[in-house]
Amino acid sequence: MIEIKHLSKTFQMKDGAVNALKDIDLTIPDGSIYGIIGMSGAGKSTLVRCINLLERPTEGSVVIDGTAMETLSPAALRERRRDITMIFQQFNLLMQRSCLKNICFPMELAGVKKADAEKRARELLEMVGLPDKANAYPAQLSGGQKQRIAIARALATNPKVLLCDEATSALDPNTTHAILTLIKDINKKLGITVVVITHQMSVVEEICDSVAILDGGVVVEQGEVREIFANPKTAAARRLVAPNGGSAARDLSSFAPDDHVVRVTFNGSSAAKPLVASLAAEKGILVSVLSADTRDLSGQCYGSMLLKLPRDTEQAKQAAAYMRSQNGVTVEEVTGE
Structure with a gap:
C-alpha cells in the first residue's frame, strides 16, 4: 500500500517560491490501478516523482508497505526503488542496445547473472507479446512496440509498484487501448500496484479503479472512478469528465x-x-x-x-x-x- 501523507513540494526559483504540491493526502491500495489526473501544470509529474523520491518532498511523507521512503539511507533507497519502477511518455530506451539488452539492463545493475537475466528478459518479451523482437533495436520498432519493451524492462526486477507517467500520450487511440489492456492484464496476473499519471479521462475510465484529481497542486476530488463520473463535485472534475460542458x-x-x-x-x-x-x-x-x-x-x-x-x-x-x-x-x- 502507498500512503501519501500531508505531502508538499516547493521549488525555489529566481523570482520566488513555486508551490507545486500542497498538503497531498492519498492512500493507494495494494494491487489497485489508481489514476492521478489533472491538466498541464497541475502537479501530476511532480507527485509521481515524489512517490519514488526522485523528488524529495519539502514536507510530508511517502509510506510504502509501512516504510517512510524519506527516512531511508541512499543505499537502502536505491534498493527499494527496484520495487518501484516507471514507464514514460517517450519510452526512454537505450538506442544502442537491442530489445533483449534493454530489458536486461536493470538486471545487470542489480547484479543478476547474464544467463538468468536473458532468460527473464525472454519471458518478459513473451508477456508483452514481442518474442520475435529480442534482437531488434528501438529504431526498428513502432511507438506501441517501444512502450511494450519499456514495460518489459520495468518488470525485469519484479517490482511491486509500476508508475506510468503519461505512458500513452504519444500513442494513437488503437495503440493506447492495446497498451492499457496490457497494463491491466499485468496488474491482474502479477498483482502489481499501478499508478497512472495522465491528463486523459479516457485512460482513467478504461483501466483505473479509483482516481484523484489534481488542480493547482491540490487534490480537489478523489474516489472511485464511477462515482466521479456520475457526480463530479468540483469545477476541475467537471472539466475533465465533460470538457465540452x-x-x-x-x-x-x-x-x-x-x-x-x-x-x-x-x-x-x-x-x-x-x-x-x-x-x-x-x-x-x-x-x-x-x-x-x-x-x-x-x-x-x-x-x-x-x-x-x-x-x-x-x-x-x-x-x-x-x-x-x-x-x-x-x-x-x-x-x-
Whole structure:
C-alpha cells in the first residue's frame, strides 16, 4: 500500500517560491490501478516523482508497505526503488542496445547473472507479446512496440509498484487501448500496484479503479472512478469528465414554451439496455437526442443526455415515467432554464 501523507513540494526559483504540491493526502491500495489526473501544470509529474523520491518532498511523507521512503539511507533507497519502477511518455530506451539488452539492463545493475537475466528478459518479451523482437533495436520498432519493451524492462526486477507517467500520450487511440489492456492484464496476473499519471479521462475510465484529481497542486476530488463520473463535485472534475460542458452546455433559449426538454442522468444503469431505443420499442414513443455525454464503465452507464420529448403532454409524461422507472436513471425538466 502507498500512503501519501500531508505531502508538499516547493521549488525555489529566481523570482520566488513555486508551490507545486500542497498538503497531498492519498492512500493507494495494494494491487489497485489508481489514476492521478489533472491538466498541464497541475502537479501530476511532480507527485509521481515524489512517490519514488526522485523528488524529495519539502514536507510530508511517502509510506510504502509501512516504510517512510524519506527516512531511508541512499543505499537502502536505491534498493527499494527496484520495487518501484516507471514507464514514460517517450519510452526512454537505450538506442544502442537491442530489445533483449534493454530489458536486461536493470538486471545487470542489480547484479543478476547474464544467463538468468536473458532468460527473464525472454519471458518478459513473451508477456508483452514481442518474442520475435529480442534482437531488434528501438529504431526498428513502432511507438506501441517501444512502450511494450519499456514495460518489459520495468518488470525485469519484479517490482511491486509500476508508475506510468503519461505512458500513452504519444500513442494513437488503437495503440493506447492495446497498451492499457496490457497494463491491466499485468496488474491482474502479477498483482502489481499501478499508478497512472495522465491528463486523459479516457485512460482513467478504461483501466483505473479509483482516481484523484489534481488542480493547482491540490487534490480537489478523489474516489472511485464511477462515482466521479456520475457526480463530479468540483469545477476541475467537471472539466475533465465533460470538457465540452456536457449536455448542460446546450442553449435552451431556442425552444418553445410547450417543448418538453429533460436532462437524463445515468448513475450506474445497465449499458446493455439502451434507454432511447427501449423507450421506442416498448412504448412506441420517439424522442430526440439533443446532446449526450455518456460512458460505459464495466457494463454500467454513467453521464447524461439532453432529450426533447414529444410535444403531446401525455406522451411526454409517459416517456418521463418510463425513464424514471429504470434503475440508475434520474430525469429532470430543464425547459426554460
